[in-house]
Amino acid sequence: MVASAVAFSLYFNLIRQIGPARGGYVNVVVPVIAMGFSSLFEHYLWSPEAAIGGVLILVGLVVALSARGGA
Secondary structure, three states: OHHHHHHHHHHHHHHHHHOHHHHOOHHHHHHHHHHHHHHHHHOOOOOHHHHHHHHHHHHHHHHHHHHOOOO
């Protein structure tokens, strides 16, 4: 519960600093980051589908941010 309060505070601060449009992209990347941490600490093995999905998410994020001029 404390971690949720800290995470919300950090996310709210992020939204204030970079705006809701760019801050919303965090919600797209969080699952990929979580799977990366799971790989490190819980020995999660990425399936080919998960790896392709992760790459597509990251490529899509780069395309979206560059198409919007980084905004």
